[in-house]
Amino acid sequence: MFDGYTTSELMSIFAMQGFAGLSLFSVFVLMALGLAIIFGQMGVINMAHGEFMILGAYTTYLTSNLFQTYLPSLFGGYFFVAMILAFVFCAALGAFVEWAMVRHLYRRPLDTLLATWGLSLILQQAYRSIFGAREVGVDLPEWMMGAFQVTDLVELPINGLFVMIIALSIALAVYLLMFRSGWGRKVRAVVQNRPMAEAVGINSAAVDRATFALGCGIAGIAGSAFTMIGSTGPSSGQAYIVDTFLVVVFGGAQSLIGTIVSAFSISQAQSTMEFFLSGSMAKVLTLLVVVGILMLRPEGLMALKVRR
Structure with missing residues (x-):
């Protein structure tokens, strides 16, 4: 696989692909954070998580068009507005889905999986009917264009660096919310012992709804980040849902650090293997390695220690 490359060329390739993988890392982190909150804290397998990401992406696309048409002088800051709107819309839809469907299926994982898979198909068709089957993209503000020249062969795209900073900032915010706030203590209390949490006055139904909405809102922010590195189509979310579940399970379902x-x-x-192999072969090899590690450590890389 490495035949024909000198040592210096291989080092440059690894560095170049490593920087290129940072954008993918950012999307994975944001998608997996939302899924880890829903799956790790609530035990709900949300197969429509990718469609919430695409809702955030389409929200960013519409916001970009609105700013270009009506507020061209403020176009440079549209992404921040789009990110907030993506979070709000996805969180609102997530709260509605939890109230209308998911709350009736708690402790029934197979039913939840099938119901959310059906929801994903409904959302895909809705996007196809509203936006069309063709993929769409957003125009980047001028300050996001270009790249930092790290070496003669390696460049760091500004938009990729910006998305990575957003991903790490959201991860820090989620950590502070879950482990340094009163609401986070309520979530962890409900997860550890729901009857006892309800006995001390915690509204577990409200906690469940807010947790599901938060996870979906973070998926919407992931959709905004996704528009920076690729085009958006009705079924684009399905390309990331398997990788996202893999990230959550491999890192440990209830470990935010493990997810990162x-x-x-x-x-x-x-990113590195795709340079030397095909994209599908890179995914297969990655999956085989992860499955092998999970066979030795089924609880994930950084599972939380609990008393037994």
Whole structure:
């Protein structure tokens, strides 16, 4: 696989693909954070998580067009507005889905999986009917164009660096919310012992709805980040849902640090192997390695220690 490359060329390739993988890492982190909150904290397998990401992407696309048409002088800051709107719309839809469907299926994982898979098909068809089957893209503000020249052969795209900063900032915010706030203590209390949490006055139904909405809102931010590195189509979310579940399970379902480490490892492995192999072969090899590690450590890389 490495035949024909000198040592200096291989080092440059690894560095170049490593920087290229940072954008993929950012999307994986944001998608996996939302899924880890829903799956890790609530035990709900949300197969429509990718469609929430695409809702955020389409929201960013519409916001970009609105700013270009009506507020061209403020176009440079549209992404921040789009990110907020993507979070709000996706969180609102997530709260409605939890109230209308998911709350009736708690502790029934197979039914939840099938119901959310059906929801994903409904959302895909809705996007196809509203936006059309063709993929769409957004125009980047001028300050996001270009790249930092790291070496003669390696460049770091400004938009990729910006998306990575957003991903790490959201990860820090989620950590502070879950482990340094009163609401986070309520979530962890409900997860650890729901009857006891309800006995001390915690509204577990409200906590469940807010948790599901938060996870979907973070997926919407992931959709905004996704528009920076690729085009958006009705079924684009399906290309990321399997990788996102892989990141969550590999890192440990209830470990935010494990989710970040897992996202970085998988994104870097896929980005590097795609240079030397085909994209499908890179995914297969990554999956085989992850499955092999999970056979030795089924609880994930950084599972939380609990008393037994």
